[in-house]
Amino acid sequence: MTAIVDAPIESALTTAETVLSARAGTPVSLSDPEDLGGSGRSVVVRVRASRNPVSPDRTLVIKALGADDEAESFHREIAAYQYATSLSGDSRPGPQLIAYDAARRVIVLSDLGTGRSMADLLAGPDVEEVSRAVSAWGQALGRMHAATIGGEEDFNALVRRSHARILHGAPTTWAARVAAELPGVAQSLGVDLPESVIARLDDAVRLFDEGDFRSFSPSDVGPENILINADGVRFMDYEWGGFRDATLDVAYGLVTFPEHLGSRPAAARAALETALVDGWRSEAQAVWPAMADGAAIADLVASARLLWVWLSTVVFVGVADDTPAEGLEQMMLAHDWAISTTDPRVACARWLDLADSAERAAGRNPRLRDLGTFSAAFAAALRREWLS
Incomplete structure (x- = not known):
C-alpha cells in the first residue's frame, strides 16, 4: 500500500480522525491512505486504523466532500447509509456506516475489502x-x-x-x-x-x-x-x-x-x-x-x-x-x-x-x-x- 500525500486526501484523513476520536472519546489513529478514486467531487480513501475503539475493522473507508461542492447528494447519502446500516447483517446491501459529520462533510464506512x-x-x-x-x-x-x-x-x-x-x-x-x-x-x-x-x-x-x-x-x-x-x-x-x-x-x-x-x-x-x-x-x-x-x-x-x-x-x-x-x-x-x-x-x-x-x-x-x-x-x- 503506497502512502498518499495529496492535500485533499490528507485533509480527509485528519478530519476522519477527529470525527472518530470524538465518537470514541479517545484518540483514534489512521494511516496509510490509499486513494480509491472519487466521483470528481469527493475524495474516497481506504485507511488503516489503529487504536480504534469505534470499530473492530482494521481498515476503514473515508469519503469526504470538498467545502465548495454542492452537498445535497452527500447529505442524502448519509441518510441512505444510516438506513441501510439499521438492517440486519444478512439484508444489509453494502458497507456499514461507522461515523459521519455532516458539517465537516465526511463519512467513515466499513471496508468491503478488495473482492x-x-x-x-x-x-x-x-x-x-x-x-x-x-x-x-x-x-x-x-x-x-x-x-x-x-x-x-x-x-x-x-x-x-x-x-x-x-x-x-x-x-x-x-x-x-x-x-x-x-x-x-x-x-x-x-x-x-x-x-x-x-x-x-x-x-x-x-x-x-x-x-x-x-x-x-x-x-x-x-x-x-x-x-x-x-x-x-x-x-x-x-x-x-x-x-x-x-x-x-x-x-x-x-x-x-x-x-x-x-x-x-x-x-x-x-x-x-x-x-x-x-x-x-x-x-x-x-x-x-x-x-x-x-x-x-x-x-x-x-x-x-x-x-x-x-x-x-x-x-x-x-x-x-x-x-x-x-x-x-x-x-x-x-x-x-x-x-x-x-x-x-x-x-x-x-x-x-x-x-x-x-x-x-x-x-x-x-x-x-x-x-x-x-x-x-x-x-x-x-x-x-x-x-x-
Missing part, C-alpha cells in the same frame, strides 16, 4: 462463474427489497434530519417530461410508435413514486457499483438512495450488464437475463406473492427496462423544451451513473437487447410483441442516424 467488481467478472471467460455471479446479484437485490418493505417513512425521517430533500415526485416529473419526447423522436426517424408502447412507457414512469413492489434501493445498482467478496454481492455508492418500485432495480441491471459481456452469443445473454430475474424473485416472492406470476413480472420488468433504455438515449437525442434540470436529470447529470453512456453504439445495443428480450417473451406474453418490433426498428433507425 472482484461485477464489471470485471462479467467480462471473464468462465461462463459458469458469470452465471453464478449474476444469479447472486439478483438474490442480493431480492433480499434487500424484501427487508425494506414498509420502511419508507423511517427513511424519509432520516432524510429530513440530514437536511436533504425528499425526492418524491421530482424523478417522476422529469421522467414523464422525457418520456413525452419519444413520439416526436420516433416520428423524426420514420419509426412507427404503437400506442401500446407509449402506454407502457407512461406506466413505467410511475414506478418512481408508485408500484406494488416499493422498497429501498441505492439507485445506481449497475455492475460498476457491485463488489463480490467473501460476504457475497455488495452494493456501493448510495448518493441517490431512496424508495421506488423494485422492478426498476432489476431492469437497471438488465440494461447495464450486457455491454460488459463482450461477444457472448445471444443464447448466453438470454440465460443471464433469466438468472438475474429468477434470482431476484427467489428471494422476494415470499413477501410479494404476486411475483409467482412470471408473465406479469416479465411484462412489468420490460416496461421498466424500456424506461431506462430511453432515458439513457436522451443524452444523444436531446429534450425539446428548456425546462431547468431537476429530479432524475439532476441526478444523472451530477453523477457518473452506470446507465449513462457517451457511446452511441452502447445506446443502440441496448435497444437491440430490449427487442430480443421482448421478442423471446412474446410467445408467452403477446403484449410484448409491439415492444419488440418497435425496439428493433428504433435501434436500426438510430444506427442509420449515428453510425452509418
